[in-house]
Amino acid sequence: MAYEVNGKSIEADEEGFLVNINDWNEELAGLVAKDEGVDMTPEHWEVVNFLREYYAEYQIAPAVRVLTKAIAKKMGPDKGNNKYLYELFPYGPGKQACKIAGLPKPTGCV
Template sequence: MQLHIHGRDIALDKDGYLINLEDWDKEIANTIAAQENILLTPAHWEIIALLQEFYREFELSPAMRALVKYTEKKLGTEKGHSIYLLELFPPSPARIASKIAGLPRPTNCL
């Protein structure tokens, strides 16, 4: 699979995740989000940045439980719960947000 943006072909795996994390930029994120029927708001970007921080720290994409805990630790209890994340990235926040953030698919997400 490929994504074609401004004359660039971006390689994707069979599930639509970036193959080369270095290809990621905000325009790619917006394109992938649109494919998931999500219009990115500042709240989305906050979680995307948090996911990328998690990936730099642990070298993996978080599963849902880890994402909730990390969000709670970094952004507080108001945002660190599954319902908040589900409202932003339905139907699977860890999987969808990781895809938009340019990260690999979390290993234990269906």
């Protein structure tokens, strides 16, 4: 599978996760989000950018439980909870948000 952005083909695995995370850009994220049925808002970008920073620091995409705790610590309990994150990413904040962020599938995600 591949995404087409600005005439460039960006390779992804069969589930839509990028093969090379360095191919990511915001335009591609918008395309992936659209494929996922997610309309990106500033709140979505906040989570996507948080995930990218987390990955840059720890070299791992966090599982939902870890993601929820980390977001609560940085952005407060209003955003660091399952209800809020699932409203933004209904197919799973870990898996769906990581895909949009151009990160590998989080460990423990099916």
